[in-house]
């Protein structure tokens with residue numbers, strides 16, 4: 334499902350990813366960890382082609398991501414749900430509208446939108462706040478809205494960038510279970526985190542980055 | 555539907571700017587329209603006169619039958635002549651009397667006919683008709699039995715020169731104003747885009763097609779052009795109605811069977827289409843610039 338071969342990425346001549354190679358199979362659940370600045374976010378951004386790479390190859394679903402034309406990128410991105418590290422919630426919309434927004438973008442009909450958006454909020458325990466604006470929510474609540482939004486389109490691939498960074502351990506493990514549930518339903522999950530607790534709690538493969546290099550991998554047996 | 559809603563929300567959140575920009579475009583178009591209005595009416599005056607232009611060949615009073623026949627033959631066989639009338643001295647006199655009927659007592663009292671007989675030639679309408687009339691006039695002047703020739707030469711050629719100048723001026727003005735309108739619209743749409751930057755970014759990230767993302771902004775630009783065109787045309791129409799009401803009487807004595815014309819329908823459609831195109835272009839430039847950043851990522 335996701336294949337990287339000798340991928341290099343620099344920002345203004347500063348290396349962010351160095352010679353990265355790995356394969357994530359369809360239906361897998363993989364953690365990406367490493368200290369701040371190690372390149373976790375950058376790695377995820379390559380997968381949905383928000384950033385391009387300098388060398389190597391990135392294949393998602395068999396497609397060479399670096400070669401996709403701008404006008405066709407939407408096809409790739411519709412397959413991928415992303416929980417952004419900075420959430421990217423729209424401040425002018427209620428949280429229900431925020432979740433509904435991504436359904437509107439892919440052209441779902443009104444009834445589906447209302448039902449699915451509400452259900453997604455319910456799954457993260459926020460349906461009672463559906464008419465609140467992001468500003469009126471705590472950090473953890475905002476994070477959960479971002480998670481609901483990433484899951485609402487039933488993506489084939491879920492990329493989560495520190496999705497539990499602002500949550501207390503209990504809530505964090507609940508969210509982890511949410512991702513595992515999606516994973517059980519067939520979604521490939523890539524989960525970036527530096528929380529050791531989460532890493533230990535979930536018995537999944539781990540890719541550890543440091544200064545842009547893979548320094549360790551844990552494989553599940 | 556959703557797109558339209560987005561467009562309207564965009565406009566609402568930038569209401570003042572939208573009206574300022576539509577207003578500017580309206581004014582620009584109205585200036586153009588005013589000149590166009592003048593041009594169209596001058597043009598119709600010209601074509602009216604052009605239609606009236608005849609080459610009048612006055613015959614000498616003592617022209618012989620033979621000379622007259624020869625002239626008639628030459629005129630009727632000439633390839634540039636559409637039709638011709640022969641006006642005898644008697645008929646000319648009658649026409650003259652009819653035209654000034656209130657003074658007929660005085661005219662009757664004159665007791666002799668001072669008017670010459672003439673051939674009135676209508677020349678076929680061709681682009682270089684004036685030139686043709688000129689050469690034909692020169693030819694005819696030389697012929698025996700011809701006293702003089704007459705046509706509104708200076709008048710018409712000067713007027714035509716003016717019309718051509720005006721046409722060039724209008725085209726230049728139109729191009730200039732269109733360019734200005736594109737810039738204004740592009741600027742307004744740009745602000746609209748940047749006030750929705752986060753939304754557009756999210757749309758890009760969640761798999762919105764470029765068309766879906768751009769459509770509301772294209773609509774916004776097009777709406778600028780369309781509204782500007784409609785408002786300015788309405789303004790022009792009311793000016794037209796006012797002018798007709800005030801001055802129609804004066805015009806009638808000036809040139810019969812003529813009226814003040816409004817911008818003809820095909821031209822109205824052209825103006826509306828051009829405005830839409832201008833609006834589209836304005837949006838296009840802004841979107842192109844904005845999305846260019848994301849294309850490079």
Ligand SMILES: Nc1ncnc2c1ncn2[C@@H]1O[C@H](COP(=O)(O)OP(=O)(O)OP(=O)(O)O)[C@@H](O)[C@H]1O
Nearest residue numbers: 344345349368369370371372373374375376418527
């Ligand atoms: N847009 C950018 N322009 C320039 N440099 C960048 C950009 N994004 C990231 N970097 C740099 O690339 C390196 C990797 O950043 P990245 O965000 O991938 O780290 P991370 O592992 O996600 O860190 P964190 O755990 O703090 O989120 C860092 O040194 C960062 O400064």
Ligand SMILES: [Mg+2]
Nearest residue numbers: 373374418494
């Ligand atoms: Mg990060």
